[in-house]
Structures are given as C-alpha cells and as structure tokens.
Amino acid sequence: MVWKTTLGHILGKATPPTAADPARAAEMRARVVAAGSARLGRSLAIRHVAAGSCNGCELELRATQNMVHDLTQYGFTFTPSPRHADILLITGVAGRNMVEAARQARAAMPEPVLVVACGDCAVDGGVFKGSPAIAGGAEAITAIDxxxxxxxxxPxxxxQGLLALIEAHSFPPKKPRR
Structure with a gap:
C-alpha cells in the first residue's frame, strides 16, 4: 500500500490514502456538464503562486493531476504564464517577500479573474498567524473568491472547491489579444 506523504507523515502520524471513488468522480463530472459550456466555454487555466509555504499544499495540488483525481477531466489546466490564466491559486502564508510577486502575477492576468486561497496558511496565516515575517494570508495580497x-x-x-467556483461564477468568453 502506498502512503501519502504529508506533514503528519513526517511527524509520525501517517494516514493511509483515500481510495478513488468512481461514483464521486462521475458525480463531479456531471456537475461540470451541468454547469454547461456557456460557463466554461473552454478549459480554465490556473496560475499557481507559492507565497511562502512548506510545500504540503503543493504536494496535494500536484496530486490533483494524477490519474486518481485528474483535474484536466473537469476542464482545468495549469499554466506557467499569468497572461493565460483565468484563476490565481495562492498557497502559503503570504510571506512579506512574496507579496509583490503575487500582486504582479494578479495584475498580469486578463479579466475576469478568480482568486483561490488554498490551505490554512493562505486562508489566514495558519500556525504562523501573527508572525512579523508574514502579511497574514492571501487576503493581504488581493481579494479572495x-x-x-x-x-x-x-486533492x-x-x-471540489474548484468545481464549486465554476458553478458559482459565469465566465464570459475572453476577447483574443491582438
């Protein structure tokens, strides 16, 4: 059996991975179809910014791309360029050294843009809340959707969070850049 490597694993509190549930995957696929092509129109590109994290969230984020979760089947892809992205996904505590880089990534993205804070550290600073080295979560960088x-x-x-995001927001087709 393969064990999930997380901070809990490193600290000796390993938990076995959850088994893939085909019924759950089919239900999530049906939700995307129900959202309709009018909302998606095409696949949505995600720009990930690690704003000072322990890489635990990044490991789980990368697991969304494996054959068990396969984020691409729901119409999401990752892009290295903020100019091609529809969603800005921020992980980490928003370290003071990363705030400007994350703001520049957000500013480079064409509208409409949705912003996601992924993980306790990005939500409010997590266990590092109150530290002078951090800005206090992703909300210190930009508004969070x-x-x-x-x-x-x-994963x-x-x-499920990304699927709920597209269900809640309508994405008009972007105008091509010239």
Whole structure:
C-alpha cells in the first residue's frame, strides 16, 4: 500500500490514502456538464503562486493531476504564464517577500479573474498567524473568491472547491489579444 506523504507523515502520524471513488468522480463530472459550456466555454487555466509555504499544499495540488483525481477531466489546466490564466491559486502564508510577486502575477492576468486561497496558511496565516515575517494570508495580497482550508487540503477538497467556483461564477468568453 502506498502512503501519502504529508506533514503528519513526517511527524509520525501517517494516514493511509483515500481510495478513488468512481461514483464521486462521475458525480463531479456531471456537475461540470451541468454547469454547461456557456460557463466554461473552454478549459480554465490556473496560475499557481507559492507565497511562502512548506510545500504540503503543493504536494496535494500536484496530486490533483494524477490519474486518481485528474483535474484536466473537469476542464482545468495549469499554466506557467499569468497572461493565460483565468484563476490565481495562492498557497502559503503570504510571506512579506512574496507579496509583490503575487500582486504582479494578479495584475498580469486578463479579466475576469478568480482568486483561490488554498490551505490554512493562505486562508489566514495558519500556525504562523501573527508572525512579523508574514502579511497574514492571501487576503493581504488581493481579494479572495474561494477559500479552501486544510493543512494541507486533500486533492478531493481542492477539486471540489474548484468545481464549486465554476458553478458559482459565469465566465464570459475572453476577447483574443491582438
């Protein structure tokens, strides 16, 4: 059996991974279809910014791309360029050294943009709340449309959060750049 590597695993509190649930995946796929192509129109690109994290959230975020969770089947892709992104996903405590970089990434993104804070640290600073080295979570950088709590959140929580985000917001087609 493969064990999930998380902070709990490092501290000796390992938990077995959850088994893939085909019924749950089919239900989430049906939710995307119900949201309709008018909302998606095409796949949505995610720009991830790690604003000072322990990489626990990043490990779980990368697990959303494996064959168990397969984020691409729901119409989401990751992009290295903020100019091609529809969603800005921020992980980490918003360290003072990363605030300006995250703001620049947000400013480079064409409208409409949705912003997601992923993990307890991005939500409010997590266990580092009150430290002078951090700005206090992703809200210190920009307005947040969705909070996904957890230390770290599971891949299923991340996928469900992103699906809820597209269900709640309508995405008009973007105008091509010239």
């Amino acid at each position: 969705l909070f996904i709590p957890g230390c770290p959140p599971t 299923a929580q991340i996928v």
